[in-house]
Amino acid sequence: MVALELTAARPYPALLDLPWQLPLEEWPEEILAALPRGISRHIVRFVRVDGRVIAVKEIKDDIARREYAMLRMLRRLGQPSVEPVGVVSGRVDDDGEPLDACLLTRHLQFSLPYRAMLSQTLRPDTVQRLIDALAVLLVRLHLAGFWWGDVSLSNTLFKRNAGEFAAYLVDAETGELRNSLSDGQREHDLDIARVNIAGELMDLQAGGLVSPELDPVDVSELIMTRYRTLWAELTEAESFETGERWRVDERIRRLNELGFDVGELDITTDIGGTQIHIQPKVVDAGHHCRRLLRLTGLDVEENQARRLLNDLDSYRAATDRQNEDEDLVAHDWLTQIYEPITRAVPRDLRAKLEPAELFHEVLEHRWYMSEKAGKDVPIETAIADYVKNVLPEKPDEKAIVGADTEAIPVRARPD
Template sequence: MTDPALLDLPWNIPLESWPNENIATLPKGISRHLVRFAHLAGHVVAIKETTAEMARGEYEMLRTLQKLEIPCVEPVAVITNRTDDDGEPLKPVLVTRHLRFSLPYRALFSQTLRPDTATRLVDALAVLLVRLHIVGFFWGDVSLSNTLFRRDAGAFAAYLVDAETGKLYEGGLSNGQRENDLEIARVNIAGELLDLEAGGRVADELDPVRISNGIVEAYRSLWKELTGSESFSSAERWRINERVGRLNQLGFDIEELAIRTSDAGTTVRIQPKVVDAGHHQRRLLRLTGLDAGENQARRLLNDLDSYRATYGKEALDEEMVAHEWLVRVFEPVVRAIPVDLRGKLEPAEVFHQLLDHRWFLAQQAGHDIPLAEAVGSYINTVLRHRRDEATVIGPQTGAITTSIDVVPLDTASVAVIDPDDENDWRANV
């Protein structure tokens, strides 16, 4: 169903002239179109001016990518037939939901971009590009600017923002199409980093060309691991488990393996047939109900496994121990975060950073640090000094009478997330 709050936005005013009471001040990436953020019923939406045809096409593509479980922004609406108070036509817009705790690449560093941060951003984009290519999506405009990034336990997770130039091929992509997308990515990333360098916003030791070339190596390495086949002797069947283990460490599951024995019966050929991302995410969600990033999930599961071993609970049911860990370890940490600081980072990222902070304190002290002490130290010396990476949104005001078309809206595409409050994370438990 259509979100009625859409009707409260001033569609009769050119987007560039919208009043401040409607506009949400958030960092934006570079875009060929006019894009503005606006308050909408307790959350924020991104509004992009474009043509009606392109808006509808991108809306449908984003919906399709969501169904394929590709990390991307959520489409909300396409709005056409806009006119101002004098009856003059205004440009159609595409409305998407802003991804909480995400930032454009330029907002992920405060002063200068360091080489290690740039490399992690490029690595995250390489993972996203591989996932897109696996489902047969040709992006056509791969860049850091067309991507949003969320912190994921020391790394970053990349989300597609702009699908305007993309096309989905049911039969999959050819090697030439994949290489074309990869070359577009390399050139665009080099240009974006060189632009930052010209503005004095990168560290002296950062080499834009080397960093941009890194996406090629990262992409090809991951693509080979996920789709490549290998042959080995039938006496080395353990390699199957080894291959599955490597894929799991990369965060991918194998739904099916194609194994063929040669005519001589002495060798086995293995090739992943269907590969899905999110191995650790799904395990954490199954055990605890927590929905986290892949690296965050891996870190939380490591702490859960450590808890299980430390307290001698290996023989107990895994789900029962996971519930105990959730109640005794994770939830108390989240509840300890002051309400005014809960927009800084999402709970899973807070927990990951707390574990790092506790380890650092223990290294300095030469002995283990109680969790409660580590939490207090982390809040006061680390978290309190971070900028907010969520959006804090006030009530919506104003109404309009202009005529709008909203197409095509349904429950799947415009479901409204509950307003954020101090117990928001519990919705995932």
């Protein structure tokens, strides 16, 4: 008899209590966490273990171990991906017949699959914003030398990010990690993305989730243009006259605005010294979130960090403290503005949005209230009105119970 084997980065003794002798599709409802699931070629279920939600994917042993190792490497490289928990292998049923292994990953709080995002009747441009987020994710992975091999909306989770979305890789089953990628490898990933996205949007139209006026092919082409624009900004060389050295700072600022930090620049001049050539050599994402983390200890998404830093800067100007130590001002903003606002939300509504996104929405709400009133509205007034009139109508995004997006009918599509 083959013994059950659990490979995990950290011990979760409660995992051993799960019914591994049953095929995943037969696990009893009482042990499952009802979270929205995207379309997957494998059986996926969510369970609660030691206060955490774990995604369990039934898959062949060798593939599960390979994907577990790949996700661990991506996490070590700081790439946006789900956190691998472990692999359970050596499973057999009550009759002694072998069962597939299971890959365990930690559920990303406040994230949703694209089908759940689009089923909430959000703004008309939601599809385009999801494509933008996927393009940023793909650029980041390619810069790290990761070839995905199955780029799609289905293999991605999305979190709200101050009005935009941040994308996280979920499925690394087909991926390969190399020192760098050739143009052909990157274009191959893009072509896979274009085909998959078009098919996924056609499925959504068949299920009545997006407007029939939307052209899936046209939208799928966006991944090509958005990706190439961002890649060029990050990697292409730029030449200018020696009297225009300010353009070095301008290039760095443009990269920062895109959420990337410049670790190294390759700056050369021509033989006559009349032209300067500049090319970013090492770039990394997270310029704003790292600054906010350093100043406040808040670990949030990049656009959220940008918005919070803007409010911090406004607070600094409003209190006439531009010449004071930035760390001290940030501490006061955190304790006097950010924390009181996020704590003003009643406990039963805190699963609606994560704190940073809530703060962003309160700032937006205050702006609309001030515009309507024709004068500045205190943030305390804005949060009270937001909690009373806006927040209760929002779905819980920390753990949405009920709707299973797998239940939405889709057209059969050949693999």
